[in-house]
Amino acid sequence: MNYPNNPIAAVAPRAFLEEVVAFAKKHQLVVAYDNAYSEMYFGEPPLSFLEIPGAKDVGIEFHSLSKTYNMTGWRIGWVCGNAELIKGLATIKDSVDSGAFQAIQEAALAALEDPASPPFVKEMQALYKRRRDLFVDAMTQAGWSMQKPSATFYVWARTPKGFSSTETAGKILDEVGVVCTPGVGFGPSGEGYVRFALSVDEKRMMEAVGRIGKVKWTK
Numbered sequence: 001m002n003y004p005n006n007p008i009a010a011v012a013p014r015a016f017l018e019e020v021v022a023f024a025k026k027h028q029l030v031v032a033y034d035n036a037y038s039e040m041y042f043g044e045p046p047l048s049f050l051e052i053p054g055a056k057d058v059g060i061e062f063h064s065l066s067k068t069y070n071m072t073g074w075r076i077g078w079v080c081g082n083a084e085l086i087k088g089l090a091t092i093k094d095s096v097d098s099g100a101f102q103a104i105q106e107a108a109l110a111a112l113e114d115p116a117s118p119p120f121v122k123e124m125q126a127l128y129k130r131r132r133d134l135f136v137d138a139m140t141q142a143g144w145s146m147q148k149p150s151a152t153f154y155v156w157a158r159t160p161k162g163f164s165s166t167e168t169a170g171k172i173l174d175e176v177g178v179v180c181t182p183g184v185g186f187g188p189s190g191e192g193y194v195r196f197a198l199s200v201d202e203k204r205m206m207e208a209v210g211r212i213g214k215v216k217w218t219k
Contacts, residue, residue: 001020001031001032001033001034001049002033002034002036003033003034003035003046004035004037004038004040004041004046004150004151004152005037005152006036006037006152006154007154007156007181007183007186007190007195008154008156008193008195009149009150009151009152009154009155009156010149011041011046011150011151012046012047013047014047014052017047017049017051017052017055018052018053020049020052021052021053021054021055021057021058021059022054024058024059025054025057025058029058030058030059030060030085031049031055031058031059031060032059032060032062033049033050033059033060033061033062033081034061034062035048035049035061035062035063036062036063036064036066036067036077037067037151037152038063038068039067039068039121039124039125040067040068040124040125040128040151040152040153041125041150041151042125042128042129042132042149042150042151043150044150046151048061049061050080050081055081056081056082057082058082059081059082059085060079060080060081060082060085060086060089061079061080061081062077062078062079063077063078063079064076064077065077065108065111067153068121068124069108069111069117069120070124071104071107071108071111074100074104074107074108075100075104076100076104076105076108128153128198130202131153131198131202131205132148132149132153132155132198133148134202134205134206135155135196135198135205135206135209136148136155138206138209139155139157139196139209139212142209142212142213143160144157144158144160145157145158146158153197153198153199154195154196154197154198155195155196155197155198156183156193156194156195157180157193157194157195157196158192158193159183159192159193159194160217161217162217162219163217163219164182164184164191164192165182165183165184165185165190165191165192165193165194166182166184168180168182168194169181169182169194171215172212172215175214175215176211176212176214176215177211178208178211178212180194180195180196181194181195181196181197182194183195
């Protein structure tokens with residue numbers, strides 16, 4: 001499971017996670033909870049799965065430095081939760097690789113221990129919130145249908161009427177040179193949507209919005 005979610009930016013409510021714990025216990029399932037976007041939120045902090053009573057009996061939670069500390073591609077993070085599951089995971093990992101490059105491990109420690117880290121995370125939250133508001137407001141004014149996400153740096157938008165997700169992404173790319181991701185690429189239920197990423201500076205992002213606004217949605 002992945003909340004806050006990529007691609008739709010949804011945040012899981014407590015009642016849903018409680019239901020997940022109960023379901024996992026009933027069916028003897030393991031819950032692997034991906035919480036990589038836990039610090040990329042714009043209101044109330046999203047829940048950790050392990051906050052839910054009974055979650056540690058059935059699950060483990062992953063976190064990554066990729067989003068919180070802009071270390072995408074460095075492939076370093078951690079996992080916590082059920083001790084038996086952690087032991088099994090460690091056994092598997094020992095047979096797959098010999099660990100992350102030491103310099104990356106030391107950089108991760110520096111990020112976690114630096115007194116400047118909490119202010120940095122708050123600055124990043126404010127940055128993405130500002131981008132989110134600018135992008136969604138401008139795209140909505142241009143006639144697109146989308147909600148302001150409460151977490152992550154993705155925006156999940158309905159495709160223009162009569163266009164599939166791949167047609168929408170292809171038309172935007174071919175006509176105005178802007179990249180978005182077809183929702184169907186994330187599974188059949190993603191059809192009818194595209195995902196935009198707020199990962200460029202505001203000037204460049206608003207240039208993209210202006211270009212998208214020039215596309216004529218007729219067949």
